[in-house]
Amino acid sequence: PAGPSQVLVWDTASGTELHVLEGHRNVVYAIAFNNPYGDKIATGSFDKTCKLWCAETGKCFHTYRGHTGEIVCLAFNPQSTLVATSSMDTTAKLWDVESGEEVATLTGHTAEVLSLCFNTVGSQLVTGSFDHTVAIWDVASGRRVHTLIGHMGEISNVQFNWDCSLIVTGSMDKTCKVWETVSGKCVATLTGHKEEVLDVCFDLSGQLIATASADGTARVFSTATHQCLATLEGHEGDISKICFSPQGTRVLTASSDKTARLWDAHSGVCLQVLEGHTDEIFSCVFNYEGDTIITGSKDNTCRIWY
Known part of the structure; x- marks a missing residue:
């Protein structure tokens, strides 16, 4: 079995282990394929780095260094040209898949950034934080478009809907909220759960x-x-x-x-x-x-x- 700092790549049809991705120095907490292509894998670790791997060979293309806290979430943009990472250091970062360079640091949250999601065209990114807020970012400029304020607890997850007109957020305040992407306004609060x-x-x-x-x-x-x-x-x-x-x-x-x-x-x-x-x-x-x-x-x- 893999240690917490190793990643195994499997053939799901046969159950055969194809590759062991080794190199992180601490727990690998986040992982993603660059779907729909499926030829690259990104891993985010408590060692504060993100690594980009070739899914076919297991070779490491890049190690992205710059976060000062553990990386807890990551995603590829739909074009597979960028990787977004979010961290305990209160920031999210955008990294260039091809060059391995940092493209932008998204600053403004005041606590850990625990979740993120690109919209389906890759023009915007949404982040959710332990500071109870959600931010919508313009990917091209790295600027914040809206801050979604209303939750009374840490944000557990954020997601765009299929046409990117809405964002749904889950929170430790026991509710979910639905927000309009364009205006940043909350259009509904979904209640009923007794715990987070x-x-x-x-x-x-x-x-x-x-x-x-x-x-x-x-x-x-x-x-x-x-x-x-x-x-x-x-x-x-x-x-x-x-x-x-x-x-x-x-x-x-x-x-x-x-x-x-x-x-x-x-x-x-x-x-x-x-x-x-x-x-x-x-x-x-x-x-x-x-x-x-x-x-x-x-x-x-x-x-x-x-």
Whole structure:
């Protein structure tokens, strides 16, 4: 098994280990492919660096140095020309994929920046911070366009909808908020959870919002009416991650109860319990087609489910 500073690349069809990406000097906390291309991998570490790797060979292209705190989140822009990183040092940074140079430092948050998301054309980036605020940035200039103020607790996640007209945010204040991108105004507050909202996401069409909470439940809301359509009950621990299938018909949740669950997005019925991990599951994701699930656990394993 990989140590916390190693990254393994697997062939999901065969389960074969293809590469070991070694070089970080501390825990690797964030990782991303440059989808839809899939030929590069970015890793962010508690060693305060981000590394860019070739997915085919496992070779390290660049090490991005400049953050003064742990890197906790990262993403490629849709064109795969930039990597964005966010850090405990209160900043986010933009890095050039080709040259390996820093392009911009996004300053203004007053606490850790824990989440970020590019819009679908790559012109804007949204960041969420422990300072209770969310910022929308213009990527080309590195300037802040809006600060979204209203949450009363740390921001756990931020995401654009498919046409980038809306942003959804989850917070430790037990609510989610929906914001207009252009105006920066809050258009809805989604309530009902009894504990912190640990994750939030749109489905691909942008019509549904799913929320995951430390209260052990998840919820599906209508983006248009802001009504709760379904409550997903059954987990016996915090739900730290939630995502929709690409078709939007299923919801996947990962929990500290060592299980992941697959739900019907509209009825809220649990369709499957994915059992086998021996410790908390902190990550879950569908593949592009929606017929394969990957889960990551504190038991130091990833599992692939078909």
